[in-house]
Amino acid sequence: MSDETAKPTSRRKFLQGAAVATGAVATGQMVHAQAAPDPAITEMQPWQQYLGAGVDASPYGMPSPHEAHVIRRNVPWLTADSVSSINFTPLHELDGIITPNGLCFERHHSGVAEVDPGLHRLMINGLVDTPMVFTVEDIMRFPRENRTYFLECAANTGMEWRGAQLNGCQFTHGMIHNVVYTGVPLRLLLEEAGVRTNAAWILPEGADASGMTRSIPLEKALDDCLVATHMNGERLRAEQGYPMRLVVPGWEGNMWVKWLRRIEVGDQPWHHREETSKYTDLLEDGEARRFTWVMDAKSVITNPSPQAPILHGPGPTVITGVAWSGRGSIPRVDVSLDGGQNWNQARMSGPSFDKSMHRFYYEFDWDGSPLLLQSRAMDSTGYVQPTKDQLREIRGENSIYHNNSIQTWALSEDGTAENVEVG
């Protein structure tokens, strides 16, 4: 077990920072008073005097070197190796609703396929009038749409079914990202091949070494699925399926086949590995739900959280987080400071798109006492995010996938936060 001396360096730094901040308040000094001139003001800084880098120094651009800690992270013990594995979006370092492409969590089954777009083909075969082959250039000539969607792994928060385990919203909730996709409606490609009347399912397949496949009902394929080529304005990153991926709005991330190279049309589902051995939800009695595609409404407070403590001490404090639903938009999020006894409606800010992330804020004056922070999303269908116990009552603890329950962070007097369970 961990004692105080075994804590990570970062935690010690948090504690020191918090001590300084609370110290200032304890002396009775207003935070506005300044004992001595601030060298950040009185001394010339190098960036004020010397020339900076020219326009060609960083032709694609990188974040500030001071933000070098803002990266995807892996939990090595989760998987056998780093090739068939997952990393996590640093939600606590982001704001707004858009995830930068370089921070979108990755999940691969046989590593990142490095596909030559000139050699990439998309085939549509099966129950169609004409089996078709499209090049990337062909795809770019179809009419396209721009849509903002979240992509969440069904296993997001799966490590928390049995209780508080990972100490950071990056690890508990970071298998999600939210970007603007540019893509061709899958409907247009299926229309080009001519779907036969007995067709009811499609099987998208990836070009990577796992040959990823999922069965998707034709109705969904014709409704809002896209074959995307861009995210947030730039071409898809290799780790997100370059040169093209499937977008299946509101449904579990595993279905959003990357490096998409084939779509078979059929009259029955295929029951492939991912939808039998993996993305099925085992209940307490040993029976399992299958085809659990929709992601239920969910939210999490990103700041403060275990990786993002409060360093400023008591006073005006901003609580913020994200919420999303696979069934619609999020008109409302409630925030509790006392572990769910009492709730306050948060302030929604930013665009409110269907099946997209939403940003919420709750501003209050923190008096420095311990808090139990929770957020509770309500989606546009009226679905209210359940507590962990409510979910466990129905599903037990063996489901792994689709844990959308309310998360609790215990905030201490020193401003640090910890992942906890409450009862």
Place this chain on the structure above:
Amino acid sequence: MKKIALTAGILLASTSIYAVAQEAAAPSREGGFGLGREALPEEVAAWDIDIRPDGEGLPVGSGDVWTGEELFVDYCSACHGDFGEAVGRWPVLAGGFGTLDGEDPVKTIGSYWPYLSTVWDYVHRAMPYGAAQSLSDDEVYAITAYLLYLNEVVDDDFVLSNETFADVEMPNEDAFFMDDRAEVELPLFTQEPCMTDCTDGPVEVTMNAMVLDVTPEEEGAGDDAAEAEEEAAPEDTGPDPELVAAGEGVFRQCQTCHQVGEDARNGAGPILNGVVGAAAAHVEGFRYSPAMTGAAEDGLVWTEENLAAYLTDPRGFLRGNRMSFRGLSSEDDIAAVIAYIQASGPAQ
């Protein structure tokens, strides 16, 4: 007029925060766009490999349990163990019966998978790990037969073929049902939420993640690794540190299967400590391919020159060996990765 229209546009934009106007969908075109081309039958045949529970897609072929065992030991056991019991955190493939309703369910092909077609399809499309779609149809039949035998679904004299496929029933098929959240959960979770005094008195913390202490550390870990590496590097005669550093990057391609260093263990490939200058197939306890042990008997030694040739074209250098790696095309990368392996292995 122009000004008024502009103002209206701004107003629309600000209210759209709460209600986004329905955007027109990208238009279909009667008769299609005439883009793309018809797929040739050979092209569809090359890619249309999927198998369904009713057997649709199965090619003609067969394989027996004991042939399957040999293949499994050669191609699968490094990750899944000789009997499907798994190595490390790789998937367990056999056993687990009667565990699904307990605290530690073991979901294997036998205990959990509803359809045999899934096994055939997955082995065929994605295995062996790192050499996908390299097995012949008969080999896939044989490995699938062995997996059924390990799971006590068939006897040891069973031969799986496209004809016997339909005779096999998977034990857990009936335990799956369609998603019923709409009926079971949505009515419960679609009620006006409580806002005040929602719990019986103050809530208490019942479990702490800090006590469990399984979260990766954010700082320090990387520094420690770098320090350990510095300590391990020889002071005078060792390889060029810059080359070693470059080799660390190249080695990422190897680390799926190989480990090197103090705590290295055999994975899909053998540990690489001391490999430079050592005889081929020198790691005890690793199951080499017959091709590799044969080459070792013929006196193959991993000189830097031999290693470089092997890394350039693994299959071409030694036919029949099992390293499923396409090879490194850059001489600089090869020199760097050899330097890294030399620098990283413990002193011999």
